Structures are given as structure tokens and as C-alpha cells.
Amino acid sequence: MSRPDIKRFYTRSDPRGLFPYLTGERDLAHNRLAHFWRPVIDLSDSAVAPLRLRMVAPLVASLARGESRWLWYSMVGVPGLRHQVLRHAGLPEYDCREPGGLPPELRSVAWNNLIRYIGRFPSLDPRTRAMVLFQLTQLSYVQVALRLAGDVTPNGDHDHDRYALEVARLHARYPGHAARALRTFAALAAHEDRLIAVSAWFQGIGHSLRANDLERAAWFAAHPLPGGLDDWYGVLVRSRLYRARAMWHLRLGDRDAALRAMHHAFELDRELRTEPAEPLVAEENTRTLLELRIQATGQGMDELLALDPYCVEARLSAGDGYASRGDLLAAARCYALAGELATGSGAVGWYRAGQCYHLLGDTGMALHAMGRCLELDRTAVEPREYMSRTAGSGMVVDVRTP
Numbered sequence: 001m002s003r004p005d006i007k008r009f010y011t012r013s014d015p016r017g018l019f020p021y022l023t024g025e026r027d028l029a030h031n032r033l034a035h036f037w038r039p040v041i042d043l044s045d046s047a048v049a050p051l052r053l054r055m056v057a058p059l060v061a062s063l064a065r066g067e068s069r070w071l072w073y074s075m076v077g078v079p080g081l082r083h084q085v086l087r088h089a090g091l092p093e094y095d096c097r098e099p100g101g102l103p104p105e106l107r108s109v110a111w112n113n114l115i116r117y118i119g120r121f122p123s124l125d126p127r128t129r130a131m132v133l134f135q136l137t138q139l140s141y142v143q144v145a146l147r148l149a150g151d152v153t154p155n156g157d158h159d160h161d162r163y164a165l166e167v168a169r170l171h172a173r174y175p176g177h178a179a180r181a182l183r184t185f186a187a188l189a190a191h192e193d194r195l196i197a198v199s200a201w202f203q204g205i206g207h208s209l210r211a212n213d214l215e216r217a218a219w220f221a222a223h224p225l226p227g228g229l230d231d232w233y234g235v236l237v238r239s240r241l242y243r244a245r246a247m248w249h250l251r252l253g254d255r256d257a258a259l260r261a262m263h264h265a266f267e268l269d270r271e272l273r274t275e276p277a278e279p280l281v282a283e284e285n286t287r288t289l290l291e292l293r294i295q296a297t298g299q300g301m302d303e304l305l306a307l308d309p310y311c312v313e314a315r316l317s318a319g320d321g322y323a324s325r326g327d328l329l330a331a332a333r334c335y336a337l338a339g340e341l342a343t344g345s346g347a348v349g350w351y352r353a354g355q356c357y358h359l360l361g362d363t364g365m366a367l368h369a370m371g372r373c374l375e376l377d378r379t380a381v382e383p384r385e386y387m388s389r390t391a392g393s394g395m396v397v398d399v400r401t402p
Contacts, residue, residue: 005355005359006323006331006352006355006356006359007351007352007355007382008320008348008352009348009351010347010348010351010373010380010381010382010383011380011381011382012377012379012380012381013379013380013381014379015379017377017378017379018087019083019084019087019088019343019344019347019376019377020087020088020375020376020377020378021087021088021090021092022087022088022089022090022342022375022376023090024088024089024090024091025090026090026091026093028041028042028091031089031090031091032089033085033088033089033341033342034089034091035048036048036049036050036310036341037049037053037085037089037341039053039054039056039057039138040053040056040077040081040082040085040138040139040140041082041085041086041089041091041094042094042102042106042107042108042110042111043056043060043108043110043111043114043135043139044108044110045057045060048310049310050308050310050311050312050313050314051075051280051283051284051287051307051308051311051314052073052075052077052138052284052311053138054280055073055075055138055280055284056135056138058280059071059131059134059135059138060110060113060135062131063110063113063114063117063128063131063132063135064109064110064113068125068127068128068131069127069131070127070130070162071130071131071134071166072233072236072278072281073134073280073281073284074240074281074284074285074288075284075288076134076137076142076169076170076172076173077136077137077138077139077140077141077142077173078140078173079140079142079143079173079174079175080140080344081140081343082139082140082141083095083140084342084343084344085342085343088342088343088346088376089342093106094106098141098144099111099114099115099118099136099139099141099144100115100118114132114135114136117132117135118132118136118148121148125159126159126160126162126163127159127163129149129163130162130163130166130167132145132148133145133148133149133166133167133170134166136148137170137173142170142173142174143174145170146167146170146171146174146177149167149170152164152167152168152184153184153187154184154187154188154191158193158196161188161191161193161196162193162196164184164188165184165185165188165196165199165200165203167184168180168181168184168185168203169181169203171184172203172207172210178207178210178211179211181203181207182204182207182208182211182213182216184200185200185201185203185204185207185220186200186204186219186220188200189201189204189220189223194226194228194229194234195229195233195234195237197223197226198225198226198229198237198238198240198241199237199240200220201220201221201223201241201244202220202237202240202241202243202244203244204216204217204219204220205217205220205221205241205244205245205247205248206244206247208220209247209248209251214251214252217248217251218248220244221244221245221248225238225241232272232275232276232277233277235268235271235272236268236272236281236282236285238268239264239265239266239268239269239272239285239289240265240285242261242262242264242265242268243261243262243265243288243289243292245261246258246259246261246262246265246292246296247292249261250295250296255296258296259296259297262289262292262293262296265289265292266289266293269282269285269286269289272285272286273286283307286307287304287307287308287314290303290304290307291304291314291317294317294318294320294321294324295317295320295321298321298324298325299321300321301317301318301321301322301334304317304318305318305334310341311341312338312341312342312343312345312346312349313338313345315334315335315337315338315341315349316334316335316338316345316348316349316352318334319331319332319333319334319335319338319349319352319353322334323352323356328356328359328360329356329360331352331353331356332352332353332356332357332360332365332369333353335349335350335352335353335356335369336349336350336353336369337349338350339353339369339372339373339376342376343376344376344377346376347373347376347377347380348373350369350370350372350373350376350383351369351370351373351380351382351383353365353369354366354367354368354369354370354373354383354386357369358386363390366386366390367386367387367390370383370384370386370387371383371387374387
């Protein structure tokens, strides 16, 4: 069995439909999902949070100390994620449209500190502004962050242009703002600071591919890699550029070129992990490369899950890798583990698990998975149709797999 037999996404009967509030303990210490998503609930740390949210703690500490520094994290928060978490965790009292809307009795010290920084935002230096914006996006308050940032275009000043790059990254992940972000990346592509220029190239490649603009992606990918990027951060941006080029080659169908670029990216990644200047950034780089390896070769699932075991997206990627190899039982287990972490991605995980179990002949487990999908997203069309067809047939055969 191969991956094309597994539909990656279901249709929603109402694209704007809200995810349901499920039952959950109001005490965060006893709420199952809160342990995995605690950083986006109230900015508290958690040992079982996904890698992208383990970055909350050091950023909270930096802002508390009044530090001002550029951030090198790659993963940007997904709009609406916090809203999904709170609905599935059964925590409506934490749901608010902006940080200041959280009731005072529910605010952590870090949350109050973020509110203070938002109030002082116009007077902050570019580095601190970028830190505050990233903190907001980690909480999935991308719209709030973009409203604070306003219109930011490169002007030749180094710190301002680096800040413009960070703001463009937020635009790139917000629906309908990709073209705006790509214009900024193009404007920075010839920047005299090579770290900024190369960062603009790999951001430009990735987000052009996301927008299905292969011509623009080719323009960013064609820039020759400059010399002199030999320090730790130079190695980091070179690895990210090779990863983006590998993604571009994969989209073009040139697997050999993609594997060569991926090899260079991993070679540079090994340098990053030897003596990491920023361990979490190094781990994140390895993680994104492992996802690429899974996509390109169907290998690397165990390494990804070992590095980021409690990430819903990592579990989905691992499931995709096993499905591409025809190991539907292993795929179903990974997809189901993704589903256990809830959110919209978790609903997708249950849908993919249901398809795997159906193909394996285990109707009972397929019904279970499709039903769990519907619990997370009542607008899911295909899971609902599957359950209706199975109930209408009058035959539910549970074939136990070894």
C-alpha cells in the first residue's frame, strides 16, 4: 500500500465552522491537554510541550531581564492555534482575542509582562520589538502582532531591515499576506549583510513554493551562495538555504538534485550540533531537516519522534513516512498519536488513521478514528460520510491486525 491511497485532508462542510468546546478539567494541573500546550495557554513552561513551544521559556526569561537580542528560531506560530487548544481542552475562560482580554486572575507573571511590553511597543528598539512580535505569534496572536508592527519596509538601516525581515515572516504565514512578505524578501535579497540576504533567499524560496509560485522560487534559488559565512550563524543560514533549495528541487521533480542539496544541509547541521551557540535553534534545524528527509526518502521517522515526541505535526510527518513505505499499521499508530494531541491537526491525524485502519480491514478501529475526528471537528465531511455508510450497511466487521 502506498501513500497516494491516503487522503491527506478532509473537506469541511463549513470552512469557518468553530471547533467544539470539549470537556476538560478547569485546573490546568489536571487538564490532560494543558500539559502538552501549556506555553500557549499562559506562557508557562512544560517538559512535554512540542519543540516550537519549548522556545517560550527562554524568550520569557529574556524579556523579564530586559534583554534585547535577535532571535534565530525558524518556526512561526500558526494563526488560531491557541483558540483550537482552548476549545479542545475545555478552557473557555482562557479564550480571548488579544492578551489584554485574559481575566487578571488567570494571567501568569510572564503574561502580565507581555502586556506591559505591548503597551510600550512604540518606544522599543527593533530587536525587542521583534522579540515581542515573536512571543505573540507563539501564542498564535499573529493578527495582533501585525497590527502592532504596522507597515514595515526596508530602508537601508541594518537593524530596521533585520526587523523588516522578521515582520515579513509573520506576514508570510498569515492568510492573504504572502505577496506582501515576498516583496520584502525580494527587497532584502541583495542586502549588504549576508546573513540578512541569505535569510531572505530561503524565506523567499519556501514561501514562494507555499504560494505555488515556482518562477519566483527559482529567482530566489538562483542566487549564488556568498563566502565568509563561517561562524555559527553563517552555518545556520547556509543549512537553511540548502534545505529550501532541496524543497524547490523536490517540487520540480528533480529528486537527485534535492538529495544533493539535502546532503549539504545535513552536513552543515552536524556542525551546528557539535558546539551549538543556541541549542534549541540547533535542535529545531535538525527537526525541520528530518521532516524533509521523511518527505524525500521515507526515512527518519524514529529520529524525528525522538527529537520532538510531543509535537502533533511531527507525529503526522512520521505517519506520512510510514504510509509512503506501505507500513499502514505503523502509520495509523502515528496518526492516532497525533490525534490525541487535538487541534485541527489532530483531527486530520484521526482522519488519516481511519483511512489506514479501513485499508487494513479493521472496520472497528476505522470507525473509532473517524469518530474521534468528528469529536474534534464536527464539520469534517468524509469521516461523517464514512460512519454513515458503515452504519447503513448493517455490517461492522472488526478484523484484528497482528
